[in-house]
Amino acid sequence: QDAIDRKEKRSETFKTAVHGLETDTPALKAEELGRRAPQWVRDNLVTMCMRCREPFNAITRRRHHCRACGYVVCARCSDYKAELQYDGNRPNRVCQECFIFLTGHTVLEDREGKHKGILEKGAAEVSSRSLLCSSLQLLDKNGKGGTRGWFVIPQDDPLVLYIYAAPQDVRAHTSIPLLGYQVRDMPQSESRHLFQLVQSRQVFTFVADTEELKQRWMKAMARSAAGITEEEEEEDADE
Secondary structure (H helix, E strand, O other): OHHHHHHHHHHHHHHOEOOOOOOOOOOEOHHHEOOEOOOOOOHHHOOEOOOOOOEOOOOOOOOEEOOOOOOEEOOHHHOEEEEEHHHOOEEEEEOHHHHHHHHOOOOOOOOOOOOOOOOOOOHHHHHOOEEEEEEEEEEOOOOOOEEEEEEEEEOOOOOEEEEEOOOOOOOOOEEEEOOOOEEEEOOOEOOEEEEEEEEOOEEEEEEEOOHHHHHHHHHHHHHHHOOOOHHHHHHHHHO
16 A cells, blocks of 8 residues: 555656746656656756756766656766666666656655755746746846846745746745835836845845836735735735
């Protein structure tokens, strides 16, 4: 029964696998895993392994694709072989989760059930249920440089702004609690659409790609800063 429960749980995990943001990648159903070639998540959509969450680098941690689910993973997390039906049942490099699912074997480093910390929510998972998500640039304190990333306000955590380096990363690199901040508009500067979050001496300056996107972010952040959630808005509308 335990084996059956584990298999069913893994089937649910793979029902929504590989539905990459900003791609036309269709979901790969559990029953198709290994039977149909997946569409790979693009390398430029991730900056860290989609399994162990370790950042990639050019020398010690290179990108690989799991031939079963299409995830971008590091060498350690893809150091497994499984026979894939779509490739004539030849052994192919797969990630640990696909190896367990396809072969029924267990491994010593099975991380199933590991608690997800506040930053350990995948960008794709969070963005699919978000109040607002898009690329933005967060300027540094002197306003001359900054970091471009993927910004998300989740529906289930609407008072926090999560910042990912890329839209398919499996871990946010930082978060900003929005409650109590003021949203400040800024005049357009050199075709840049600027706005700020301000609280006491803490100031965050953002750059949006368009004026329309800037206004959407300002409205969403202002609501979160005031503690207004989507659920509360629906209750007010019903009244």
